[in-house]
Amino acid sequence: LVCIAAASAADGITIDKDKKSVSIDARIALRKLPKLEQVYPIEVVACWSHDRKEGAGQKAHETVLTIDVLPSDVHKALEEVGLKPGKPVKGGETAGTGPDVNVFIEVKDEGGALKKLTMDKVLVDPRTKAPFPKSVKFRFTGSVLSKIDPNKPETKYGADITGTLIAIYPVTDETVCQTSLTMKEEKYLKLAANSAILPPAGTPVKLVLEAAGK
Numbered sequence: 001l002v003c004i005a006a007a008s009a010a011d012g013i014t015i016d017k018d019k020k021s022v023s024i025d026a027r028i029a030l031r032k033l034p035k036l037e038q039v040y041p042i043e044v045v046a047c048w049s050h051d052r053k054e055g056a057g058q059k060a061h062e063t064v065l066t067i068d069v070l071p072s073d074v075h076k077a078l079e080e081v082g083l084k085p086g087k088p089v090k091g092g093e094t095a096g097t098g099p100d101v102n103v104f105i106e107v108k109d110e111g112g113a114l115k116k117l118t119m120d121k122v123l124v125d126p127r128t129k130a131p132f133p134k135s136v137k138f139r140f141t142g143s144v145l146s147k148i149d150p151n152k153p154e155t156k157y158g159a160d161i162t163g164t165l166i167a168i169y170p171v172t173d174e175t176v177c178q179t180s181l182t183m184k185e186e187k188y189l190k191l192a193a194n195s196a197i198l199p200p201a202g203t204p205v206k207l208v209l210e211a212a213g214k
Contacts, residue, residue, distance in 0.1 A: 009080070010073040020081040020211035024074060024165075026065040026105075030201040031193060033061050042123060042191040043171055045103060046207055048163030057163035059172070064122060064193045065105070065207055071143065071159035071176045074209070078140050078176070083211055085142025088173035096141040096170060096178035100212035103138045103166065103177070107198075107205050117197060123168075126192040137180040138166065140209075144173045165207075177209070 009015050012025040026046060032039045033050050040062045048057030049066035060066065075085065078101070086098025105117045123132035146158035158174030159165065167175040169186040181189070199205070 009077055010069055012067070012069040013073055013077050015077050015080050017081055020083075022074060022077040022081060022209045023106075024067055024069060024207045024209070026067050026205050026207040028199055028201050028203045028205060029060070029063045029066045029193075036061055039192075041126075042193060043168055043186075044164055044175070045119070045166035045168065047165055052163070055161075055163060059162070059164050059167075064198075065205065067163075067165055067207070071163065071165050072157040074165060075142055075157070075159075075176050078209065081211060083140050085140050088141035088144060088175060088178055089170045090173040091170060091183055093182045093184045095180045095182050096139055096173075098139040098141040098177075100137050101140050101177065102208075102210040102212050104208050104210075105198075105205050106208060107203070121197055122194055123191045124194045125190060127190070132191065137212075138177055138209075139179065140176070141173075141178045143175055146174055 014023040042064060043062040044059045046065040046067050047059045047063045050056050050060035083099045088096040103119055106114050107117060109115050120131045120134045143157050143159035145155040146161055147155050159176050162172060162174040164172055164175040166177040168179050169181055170178055170183060
């Protein structure tokens with residue numbers, strides 16, 4: 001199979017139409033940010049970094065990965081592989097809707113070979129060491145449109161304001177993907193990045209979103 005970069009794909013994003021997948025340049029996030037006194041539980045898989053020059057990620061202290069691309073460009077890429085966004089939610093005990101996507105990270109092992117890390121390996125409960133449930137679905141919800149200035153009517157793709165790409169809990173609807181989890185689960189399912197298998201902070205990796213059941 002040939003990896004085809006669509007003409008509309010931005011730098012840092014690769015589209016494979018045969019696999020119905022989107023690959024995004026990313027880095028392992030710093031878990032404790034310099035200006036914060038503690039390490040916060042993981043709430044998102046990927047977002048902009050805290051020190052991004054063109055705009056910092058609002059969830060940079062709660063992410064596994066950092067990205068530099070516009071979330072709206074990832075949205076467009078997912079549409080390029082045939083997916084149609086559903087509808088995100090914020091708060092409450094209902095989950096966002098949309099087509100299921102498989103989410104995993106590609107890292108290189110010591111020999112240079114690519115290794116695929118699914119979210120049940122990447123995320124753990126820091127208290128019990130239990131893995132992130134495989135039953136949780138990731139969904140292409142798309143983002144709400146948000147006002148750039150609360151006093152003006154103009155709006156833009158909300159995730160391009162927050163910098164959030166994948167939210168694990170519906171703490172924001174300004175994101176490209178959400179999961180089947182609700183705020184009810186957020187109360188008891190606290191998550192940490194599995195440092196036992198993830199490379200050090202700053203390591204370049206690929207974040208892959210792939211149509212489920214393709």
